[in-house]
Amino acid sequence: xxxxxxxxxxxxxxxxxxxxxxxxxxxxxxxxxxxxxxxxxxxxxxxxxxxxxxxxxxxxxxxxxxxxxxxxxxxxxxxxxxxxxxxxxxxxxxxxxxxxxxxxxxxxxxxxxxxxxxxxxxxxxxxxxxxxxxxxxxxxxxxxxxxxxxxxxxxxxxxxxxxxxxxxxxxxxxxxxxxxxxxxxxxxxxxxxxxxxxxxxxxxxxxxxxxxxxxxxxxxxxxxxxxxxxxxxxxxxxxxxxxxxxxxxxxxxxxxxxxxxxxxxxxxxxxxxxxxxxxxxxxxxxxxxxxxxxxxxxxxxxxxxxxxxxxxxxxxxxxxxxxxxxxxxxxxxxxxxxxxxxxxxxxxxxxxx
Amino acid sequence: xxxxxxxxxxxxxxxxxxxxxxxxxxxxxxxxxxxxxxxxxxxxxxxxxxxxxxxxxxxxxxxxxxxxxxxxxxxxxxxxxxxxxxxxxxxxxxxxxxxxxxxxxxxxxxxxxxxxxxxxxxxxxxxxxxxxxxxxxxxxxxxxxxxxxxxxxxxxxxxxxxxxxxxxxxxxxxxxxxxxxxxxxxxxxxxxxxxxxxxxxxxxxxxxxxxxxxxxxxxxxxxxxxxxxxxxxxxxxxxxxxxxxxxxxxxxxxxxxxxxxxxxxxxxxxxxxxxxxxxxxxxxxxxxxxxxxxxxxxxxxxxxx
Numbered sequence: 320x321x322x323x324x325x326x327x328x329x330x331x332x333x334x335x336x337x338x339x340x341x342x343x344x345x346x347x348x349x350x351x352x353x354x355x356x357x358x359x360x361x362x363x364x365x366x367x368x369x370x371x372x373x374x375x376x377x378x379x380x381x382x383x384x385x386x387x388x389x390x391x392x393x394x395x396x397x398x399x400x401x402x403x404x405x406x407x408x409x410x411x412x413x414x415x416x417x418x419x420x421x422x423x424x425x426x427x428x429x430x431x432x433x434x435x436x437x438x439x440x441x442x443x444x445x446x447x448x449x450x451x452x453x454x455x456x457x458x459x460x461x462x463x464x465x466x467x468x469x470x471x472x473x474x475x476x477x478x479x480x481x482x483x484x485x486x487x488x489x490x491x492x493x494x495x496x497x498x499x500x501x502x503x504x505x506x507x508x509x510x511x512x513x514x515x516x517x518x519x520x521x522x523x524x525x526x527x528x529x530x531x532x533x534x535x536x537x538x539x540x541x542x543x544x545x546x547x548x549x550x551x552x553x554x555x556x557x558x559x560x561x562x563x564x565x566x567x568x569x570x571x572x573x574x575x576x577x578x579x580x581x582x583x584x585x586x587x588x589x590x591x592x593x594x595x596x597x598x599x600x601x602x603x604x605x606x607x608x609x610x611x612x613x614x615x616x617x618x619x620x621x622x623x624x625x626x627x628x629x630x631x632x633x634x635x636x637x638x639x640x641x642x643x644x645x646x647x648x649x650x651x652x653x654x655x656x657x658x659x660x661x662x663x664x665x666x667x668x669x670x671x672x
Numbered sequence: 673x674x675x676x677x678x679x680x681x682x683x684x685x686x687x688x689x690x691x692x693x694x695x696x697x698x699x700x701x702x703x704x705x706x707x708x709x710x711x712x713x714x715x716x717x718x719x720x721x722x723x724x725x726x727x728x729x730x731x732x733x734x735x736x737x738x739x740x741x742x743x744x745x746x747x748x749x750x751x752x753x754x755x756x757x758x759x760x761x762x763x764x765x766x767x768x769x770x771x772x773x774x775x776x777x778x779x780x781x782x783x784x785x786x787x788x789x790x791x792x793x794x795x796x797x798x799x800x801x802x803x804x805x806x807x808x809x810x811x812x813x814x815x816x817x818x819x820x821x822x823x824x825x826x827x828x829x830x831x832x833x834x835x836x837x838x839x840x841x842x843x844x845x846x847x848x849x850x851x852x853x854x855x856x857x858x859x860x861x862x863x864x865x866x867x868x869x870x871x872x873x874x875x876x877x878x879x880x881x882x883x884x885x886x887x888x889x890x891x892x893x894x895x896x897x898x899x900x901x902x903x904x905x906x907x908x909x910x911x912x913x914x915x916x917x918x919x920x921x922x923x924x925x926x927x928x929x930x931x932x933x934x935x936x937x938x939x940x941x942x943x944x945x946x947x948x949x950x951x952x953x954x955x956x957x958x959x960x961x962x963x964x965x966x967x968x969x970x971x972x973x974x975x976x977x
Contacts, residue, residue, distance in 0.1 A: 387874055414876030427867035430973055431889045433690065440885070441875045474972035490871070 327398060327498055327530045328361040328384070334392035335376075335383045339605055351605045353379040355554035356393070358631070361498070366524065366531040368545030368562075370538055370577070374601060376554040377534045378422070381500045384532060385417050386410060397498060415445050415494035420520075422503040424483035428475035434461075434486055435471040441493040460489040463526075464519060481512035485519065492523065500532045505540060513537075517544055538581045542566055547637070550574045553612040554604055556631065560638040570640040573597075573613050611643065619644060697969035704965020707958035714955055718764030727755035738941065747947060750933065760948060763925035767907050768955065770840055770926070774906035777845030779899045782852025783891070787883055789853070790860025800857065807850045811909075812916070815843045819918045836920050840913060844906045852898045859891045893967045900963035904956035927952050 334357075336350035353376045361367045371377050382388055384395050386402050394401045397417055405413060418441075421427035428437055435457050442453045458468050464485040475483055484504060491499055501520065505513040517540060523529060535541050541548055542562055549559040550573065558571040569575045576595040583589040597616045602608050608615050614624040623643050631641035698704055733753035741748050747756035789799035819839060826835035863869065864887065872882045911928015913919035920926060927948040934945030968974045 382870075385874055387870060411876040411878065414874070419871065419874045421867050421871060423867055427871045429868040429872075429886050429890070431971070432885075440872065440877065444875055444877050444881075476973045487871075490875075 324362045324364060326360040327363040328532070329396040330360070330384060330393070331358045331396075332393040333357045333380065333383055333390065333395060335379055335388055336391040349605050350391075351603075352554050352607060353604055354383055355604075355607070357551070357554070357556050358393075359549055359556060359559055361530055361532060362546075363497070363530055364524075364528055365546040366533050366544055368541035368548040369532060369534045369551060370536060370541050370548060371551035372536065372577075372601065374604075375551045376604070377536075377551055378502050380551065381419070381502045381532055381534045385419055385500055387419075415441070416496055417498045417500070418491035418494070418496040420484070420487050420491050420499060420501045420504045423507050424480055424487050425475070425507070427487055428483060430475055433472050433474060434466070434478075437475070437486060438489045438493055441490060445494055456493065457489075460492055463492065463523065464489045479512075480508050481515055484508060484512075484516050488516075488519065488523070492527070495527070496529070498530045498532070500534070502534050503536070504533075505535065505537065513540065520544065538578065550577065553601060553607055555612055555641070556639075557613065557642070558638075558640040560635075560640075564635065564638050570634055570638065570645055571613075571642045572617050572619050572644065574640075576618070611641075693972075694966075694969045697974075698965050701965035701968055703961040704969075707961030707965065710954060710958040711962060714764065714951065714958070715768065718761050718768055721761035722758065722765075725755075725758050725761065727758040731755070731758075738937075741943075748941065748943065750944065751937065756930075756944065756947070759925040759930060760927075760951065763927045763930050763948065764951060766837070766920065766924070767910065767927040767952070770837065770844070770910045771903040771907040771955070773837075773841040774844035774848070774910075775899055775902040777841060778849040778902055778906075779852055779895060781845065782849035782898070783856050783888075783895055785849065786853040786856025787860055787887060787891070790857040791864055791879065791883060791887065796857075799853075803850045803853050806847065809847070811847050812912075814847060815913060815918060818843050819913075833920065833924065840910055840919055843913075844909050848902060848905060848909075852895060852902075855894045855898060856891050859894060860887055863887050863890050889970075892970055896963045896967045900956070900960040903959050904952070907952050907955070 333354055334352075335354040336352050338347045339349045339351060340346065341348040355376075357376075357380055359367065369377050369380065379388070383390055384397075386395065386405075390403050394403050396402075397413070400413065402410060402413060402417075432440075435454065438457045438460055439453050442448060442456060446453070448456070454471075457471065461468055461471065466482065466485050466489065470478070470482075475486065478486065484507075488504075504520070505516055508516060520531065520533075521544060524531060531544075533541065533545055545562055547559065547561050548565045549556045550565070550571065551557070552573050558565065558569065558574045560570075565574065566578065569578055572595075576597050579593065579595045583592055595618060597618070599616050602612070602615055608625070610626050611617070611624040611629050614620050617624065621643060627643070629641045629643045629646065631639060633639050634645050731754060733749070735753065738751055739749045739753075747760065749755055750759070785799055785803065789796045789803075822839055823835070826839050829835060830838055866886075869882060869886050872886055877885070907928060910919055910926060911931055914926055914929040914932065920929070922929075930948035931945050931952070934941070934948065938945050
């Protein structure tokens with residue numbers, strides 16, 4: 320909050336297309352555009368929430384940001400270095416700055432390794448410390464995530480879901496990373512444990528100055544933990560705004576629909592709430608609709624939506640969205656003001672490319 | 673472990689830990705222990721026995737041929753008057769050595785090819801087609817050709833018996849790794865999509881160590897099972913080869929050869945075929961139980977139950 324904070328992560332026009340093979344000769348017949356031109360920045364020390372429904376490409380995006388998949392296009396600049404173009408060895412050396420916490424704590428821990436071995440794996444890979452020093456660090460990490468040191472020699476199957484997630488978090492912390500992608504870290508946990516894990520993540524963020532990309536479909540939890548939120552739909556970001564702005568004045572119809580689905584604790588407001596129910600299914604990412612991706616389900620769809628892809632631009636300070644509706648309201652206002660802003664995202668992308 | 677241990681002696685605890693856990697679990701597996709005892713007994717019988725026993729396996733005492741069990745020949749003698757006990761011991765040496773060596777070779781090859789094919793997508797196709805090719809090869813004609821081509825050369829290189837041993841082990845190993853490779857490949861294909869492999873990649877673990885640390889330990893169970901079965905197959909294949917005259921020289925005892933020699937006298941002296949057969953079965957069974965116990969002991973999820 321004090322010094323001008325820099326962008327730790329700059330993602331520009333990130334694309335990840337999975338090829339689809341078909342036919343007799345197994346030729347490539349198309350692409351699943353899991354992530355299709357996503358751009359966002361994450362400021363050092365903040366938490367960017369990434370929300371969206373199942374299958375919209377959130378997790379893929381999170382993994383692509385760490386280059387766990389080979390990117391189809393775009394750049395990911397972490398700490399000033401474009402990891403999309405690094406060689407394997409350079410990437411390996413870069414890994415300590417960026418780590419990941421996985422969705423399913425059961426699946427993300429090797430059942431044949433002890434907790435100490437799991438947490439110590441990053442140390443084995445990136446340090447030449449003595450065994451005693453590694454163990455020291457492992458115990459330190461176990462303390463930090465609230466695991467009893469006695470558990471070091473146990474195996475993952477002996478733990479509850481919450482404890483397993485703590486092991487996963489300790490592993491991610493082992494090398495003092497700056498940036499952690501939390502890929503739905505709470506989705507597989509029950510509600511009481513969710514709070515514990517989220518509080519732990521917040522506490523660790525404060526202590527170690529971490530930057531999070533927090534992927535989740537739990538809008539309430541994202542509101543709690545994130546500083547800014549990006550909403551994804553079908554491989555693209557449709558809206559990105561600070562938490563308060565996004566939850567109070569959502570601009571994009573999809574965000575509005577998504578937010579209207581969040582249950583309200585107060586029954587009085589819950590019954591009076593206007594619920595926007597989207598019709599139909601998410602189109603296949605291998606064959607997205609022409610124009611706006613959301614045009615097949617948008618309650619306020621217009622002609623232009625089916626033809627032209629809406630530009631992604633800033634509508635209020637720090638509040639980005641991609642929707643023709645917003646441009647329409649803009650054009651009612653003084654036209655001179657609208658023009659330069661219209662070009663802004665293009666310039667922005669041009670700089671990064 | 674006490675609290676004191678965590679505070680002061682803690683750094684010395686984990687390193688030895690895992691293998692002691694394995695041993696602790698192995699110890700309580702009754703079948704595995706029994707198998708271990710039987711296997712060690714058989715090995716001792718074959719390795720130490722010939723030094724202690726008065727008769728030589730190759731000594732022909734034609735006057736004492738086709739004898740039944742007696743104090744001087746506890747298992748009787750064969751049609752040439754050779755002591756059966758001595759032949760069993762000497763034959764066991766060869767059979768065990770061939771079985772174990774061929775098993776090790778074929779498991780190593782199978783695992784290597786299976787892991788490479790499963791983990792590296794690019795070489796999956798070629799490697800698996802090669803596996804199919806080997807599966808389609810008829811074993812016996814191949815061995816025939818191999819022994820024709822290589823027997824002389826290996827004999828001059830390693831000596832007659834050692835050369836034969838090398839040839840048989842290679843022949844059996846090279847023609848029996850395919851099942852293992854297929855099983856391993858299938859498992860690796862599933863394992864490499866697991867999140868902990870992804871986690872290892874996100875840590876920056878290079879593929880060779882991902883394989884060593886995360887993939888191999890988890891394909892251990894099927895490999896272990898196929899390895900124990902492989903020993904039996906190898907011993908029996910060796911006997912088949914010897915029977916066809918492609919293996920060791922006729923006067924050279926192996927369990928497989930003893931069985932096939934005994935078949936001719938099955939009506940008069942059934943023990944001559946049954947005993948070596950029994951030893952083959954016992955070896956296979958004991959190794960199987962050891963493998964079973966090891967597999968359980970190596971799996972932390974089963975351990976402690």
